[in-house]
Amino acid sequence: MTTADLLGKILQVVMGLAVFAAIVGLLIFFIDKAPKRGRDYWQLVGFLAPALILVSVGLIYPAIRTAILSFQTSSGDFTLDNFAWAFTQPAAIRTLINTVVWVLLVPTFATAVGLAYAVFIDRSRGERIYKSILFMPIAISFVGASVIWKFVYEYRSGDREQIGLLNAIVVAFGGEPVQWLQTDPINTILLIVVMIWVQTGFAMVVLSAAIKGIPADQLEAAQLDGTNGWQRFTNVIVPGIRGSLVVVLTTISIATLKVFDIVRTMTAGNFNTSVVANEMYTQAFRASEIGRGSALAMILVVMVLPIVIYNVNVLRKQREIR
Amino acid sequence: MSVAPPDLPVGKNRGSLDATVDAQASGYVEPKTMRVKKRLTSRTATIASLIIAVLWTIPTFGLFISSFRPAELIRTTGWWTIFSNPGLTLENYQDVLLSTSSSSPQLGSYIVNSIAIALVATIIPLVFASMAAYAFAWMRFRGVGVLFVIVFALQILPLQMALVPLLQIFSTVLRPMQAWLHDVVPIIPEQNYLPLWIAHTIFGLPLAIFLLHNFISEIPADVIEAARVDGATHGQIFLRIVLPLSVPAIASFAIFQFIWVWNDLLVALIFSGGTQDVAPLTQRLAELTGTRGQDWQLLTAAAFISIIIPLIVFFSLQRYFVRGLLAGSTKG
Numbered sequence: 001m002t003t004a005d006l007l008g009k010i011l012q013v014v015m016g017l018a019v020f021a022a023i024v025g026l027l028i029f030f031i032d033k034a035p036k037r038g039r040d041y042w043q044l045v046g047f048l049a050p051a052l053i054l055v056s057v058g059l060i061y062p063a064i065r066t067a068i069l070s071f072q073t074s075s076g077d078f079t080l081d082n083f084a085w086a087f088t089q090p091a092a093i094r095t096l097i098n099t100v101v102w103v104l105l106v107p108t109f110a111t112a113v114g115l116a117y118a119v120f121i122d123r124s125r126g127e128r129i130y131k132s133i134l135f136m137p138i139a140i141s142f143v144g145a146s147v148i149w150k151f152v153y154e155y156r157s158g159d160r161e162q163i164g165l166l167n168a169i170v171v172a173f174g175g176e177p178v179q180w181l182q183t184d185p186i187n188t189i190l191l192i193v194v195m196i197w198v199q200t201g202f203a204m205v206v207l208s209a210a211i212k213g214i215p216a217d218q219l220e221a222a223q224l225d226g227t228n229g230w231q232r233f234t235n236v237i238v239p240g241i242r243g244s245l246v247v248v249l250t251t252i253s254i255a256t257l258k259v260f261d262i263v264r265t266m267t268a269g270n271f272n273t274s275v276v277a278n279e280m281y282t283q284a285f286r287a288s289e290i291g292r293g294s295a296l297a298m299i300l301v302v303m304v305l306p307i308v309i310y311n312v313n314v315l316r317k318q319r320e321i322r
Numbered sequence: 323m324s325v326a327p328p329d330l331p332v333g334k335n336r337g338s339l340d341a342t343v344d345a346q347a348s349g350y351v352e353p354k355t356m357r358v359k360k361r362l363t364s365r366t367a368t369i370a371s372l373i374i375a376v377l378w379t380i381p382t383f384g385l386f387i388s389s390f391r392p393a394e395l396i397r398t399t400g401w402w403t404i405f406s407n408p409g410l411t412l413e414n415y416q417d418v419l420l421s422t423s424s425s426s427p428q429l430g431s432y433i434v435n436s437i438a439i440a441l442v443a444t445i446i447p448l449v450f451a452s453m454a455a456y457a458f459a460w461m462r463f464r465g466v467g468v469l470f471v472i473v474f475a476l477q478i479l480p481l482q483m484a485l486v487p488l489l490q491i492f493s494t495v496l497r498p499m500q501a502w503l504h505d506v507v508p509i510i511p512e513q514n515y516l517p518l519w520i521a522h523t524i525f526g527l528p529l530a531i532f533l534l535h536n537f538i539s540e541i542p543a544d545v546i547e548a549a550r551v552d553g554a555t556h557g558q559i560f561l562r563i564v565l566p567l568s569v570p571a572i573a574s575f576a577i578f579q580f581i582w583v584w585n586d587l588l589v590a591l592i593f594s595g596g597t598q599d600v601a602p603l604t605q606r607l608a609e610l611t612g613t614r615g616q617d618w619q620l621l622t623a624a625a626f627i628s629i630i631i632p633l634i635v636f637f638s639l640q641r642y643f644v645r646g647l648l649a650g651s652t653k654g
Contacts, residue, residue, distance in 0.1 A: 004509060005431060005511075005599070006431075006434060007509060008509040008510050008511060009431075009434050009435070009438055009515075011507070011509060011510060012438065012510055012514055012515055013438045013441065013442060013515075016442050016515065016516075016519060017442060017445065020442075020445070020446055020449075024449055028557040028560070028561070029557075031555075031556060031557050032555040032556070032557040032558070040461070040463075041463075043461070043556045044457055044461045044463055047453045047454060047456060047457035047461065047556070047560075048453075048454050048457045048458075048469075050450040050453065050454070051450045051451060051453065051454035051527050051531060052454070052469070054450065054520075054523060054524050054527060055473065055476060055524065055527050055528065057491070057524075058484060058488055058491075058520070058521070058524030058525075059476055059479060059483075059484050059524060059525075059528070060472075060476075061487065062483065062484035062485075062486070062487035062488045062491070063479060063483040063484055065486075065487035066482075066483045066484070066486060066487060067483075069486065069487075113374065116370070116374075117371055117374050119367070120367040120368070120370055120371035120374075121367075121371045124367075124368065124371070130371060130375055132637070132640070133375045133378055133379055134374070134375065134378050135644075136378075136382070136633070136636065137378070137382070138636075138647065139581065139629075139632040139633055139635070139636035139643070140382070140585075140629045140632060140633070141584070141585030141586075141587070141604050141628060141629065141632070142585065142587065143585070143587050143604045143607050143608050143611075143625075143628070144585075144604075144607070144625050144628050144629040146608075146611065147385070147607065147611055147621055147622075147624075147625035148381045148382055148384075148385045148625065149381055150611065150615075150621075151381070151384060151385055151388065151618060151621070151622065152381050152384065154618070160398075161398060161399055161400065162400065163396065163397070163398075163399065163400050163401070163618070164400075165380070165381075165384060165400070165402070168400050168402070197378065197381070200378070202647070202648075202651060205644060205648070206648065229364065251651045254478060255651060257480070258480050258481075258482075260587070260588050261587040261588065261604075261608070264587065264591075264608065265587070265607075265608045265611055266611075268612070277480070277482060280482045281482075281588065281591070281592075284485065284486050285485075285591070285592060290486055293482075293486060294486060296482070297480065297482040297483045297485075297486075298483075300480045300482055300483075301479070301480060301483055304478060304479075304480060307478065308475050308478045308479075311474075311475075311478065312471055312474065312475050315471065315474055316471065319467070
């Protein structure tokens with residue numbers, strides 16, 4: 001990077017922010033100077049317009065367009081081929097199966113481990129440090145996490161000393177080193193481990209907060225009835241945090257359905273590890289198969305849709321109460 | 323005042339990592355809670371949590387140690403043998419950051435890009451979203467409710483649905499503007515940050531509006547009414563009352579969005595063009611894992627550089643970070 005490059009970049013940021021500040025300043029100025037007639041209306045427009053225009057042009061219109069593209073051939077004729085491809089080609093089917101495996105395993109394990117950990121450390125000494133440790137991976141980018149774990153899965157051929165932790169352990173127990181990321185189907189499981197590693201902290205923090213919300217006398221009453229720890233866990237704690245468990249499971253499911261960076265960085269979807277989000281990128285932006293990419297995006301939306309509808313219903317109930 | 327989505331159990335302090343500390347600091351620890359506590363945290367539980375904590379730390383720790391080991395040692399020995407194969411060096415960092423040779427990753431310009439992208443792509447959605455959130459919360463009009471529900475649902479929409487058409491729009495509308503800008507100000511390259519700023523702004527808006535609306539709508543009506551009676555305009559109320567009062571929510575979103583953009587790969591891959599004029603650190607790192615996959619002395623140091631900023635933010639602003647994260651975890 002030369003000094004000129006750096007100057008150009010700084011200039012871009014300064015100019016960008018200056019232009020933006022000018023736009024906002026003018027907008028608010030005109031909002032206050034709006035004509036008396038229909039003043040409330042113009043003010044509403046002024047406040048909402050920037051966000052609504054951007055969202056309409058950048059999200060709503062493109063989403064509709066993608067839906068149309070998924071039913072078109074490259075020349076623009078109507079077709080169902082893109083979806084037929086997604087549900088009949090072996091490689092595409094494998095992508096769908098992998099996505100299902102991801103969305104089954106990641107929420108389950110992340111929530112289970114997160115819950116167990118939250119219960120174990122609840123009100124213990126050093127709880128805060130314990131939490132930070134498990135929560136930390138969530139601040140790390142998926143790309144960073146991928147590099148971290150790729151190093152764990154590293155393979156060295158022949159008699160050379162293993163530098164990847166996993167193979168070193170295998171060799172220490174007398175096994176043969178494995179090319180983890182090239183070996184189907186273990187490679188998909190190992191990619192899933194990375195996602196579990198990232199998401200467990202989220203589950204733990206939410207569930208820990210929920211556990212603290214359980215009234216202490218409930219726990220004490222159960223204790224006086226002579227229950228053991230496991231009984232208290234299944235009969236008091238789990239029912240007490242049911243709502244949070246649903247939130248954690250659905251949230252991690254959505255995040256998992258959208259996972260792209262991990263697969264992209266670790267295997268680029270090779271060796272039968274691709275998932276829908278990664279395949280969408282590969283088809284649309286690498287193979288220039290816009291129709292297929294759009295069809296995959298549609299499949300992704302259909303998978304996420306039930307959760308969106310559920311959340312919208314919760315929101316509407318809340319707004320009615322308010 | 324909750325800044326979390328409706329379905330998350332995060333009230334004032336719950337959900338914050340400091341919840342227990344707060345409870346203890348306020349001197350409010352029920353005796354019976356203490357008794358129950360003893361039974362819950364048995365010895366087995368302590369050992370189990372210790373094992374999980376160690377398992378979760380080891381991968382990052384290994385990367386961290388390795389980034390300080392000489393290339394030759396990384397290649398031939400495991401990082402856990404650091405004591406039998408001693409040797410620490412800063413050469414890896416020097417190599418990835420300062421070296422100008424064409425074979426080195428030259429991360430300097432990518433760091434600048436990441437900062438430039440994340441900074442502006444946090445400020446713009448924040449301002450537009452707080453304006454929209456104010457309108458949604460304090461201007462009563464028919465249809466506003468429906469609009470708000472749509473914005474809420476858009477938070478969860480997978481970005482994949484928008485990418486292809488948005489790229490097409492950018493190449494017809496933005497490309498000529500970028501070329502013109504390059505002609506007028508030659509120091510600004512033809513590939514500039516504009517597409518990434520706009521894309522991240524768009525993708526960040528639904529969450530930002532939702533998060534800020536939750537907060538702004540809880541400002542007591544009396545405060546707003548009093549200002550209106552005194553003759554304040556909407557613009558003045560927004561700038562002088564609403565914005566200052568919303569600082570906690572603004573901070574939560576700002577931190578979330580900054581880290582989200584900093585950590586993003588997908589949007590960068592599609593809109594940055596991949597050159598060192600624009601591409602952020604994550605994109606460079608992902609590229610290095612492909613092209614320099616065996617050069618662990620470079621990868622470990624580069625990876626550590628890319629994760630250090632989010633980690634600093636995480637450890638220094640944990641409370642805001644957790645709030646923003648809990649609210650924004652379905653974004654993307």
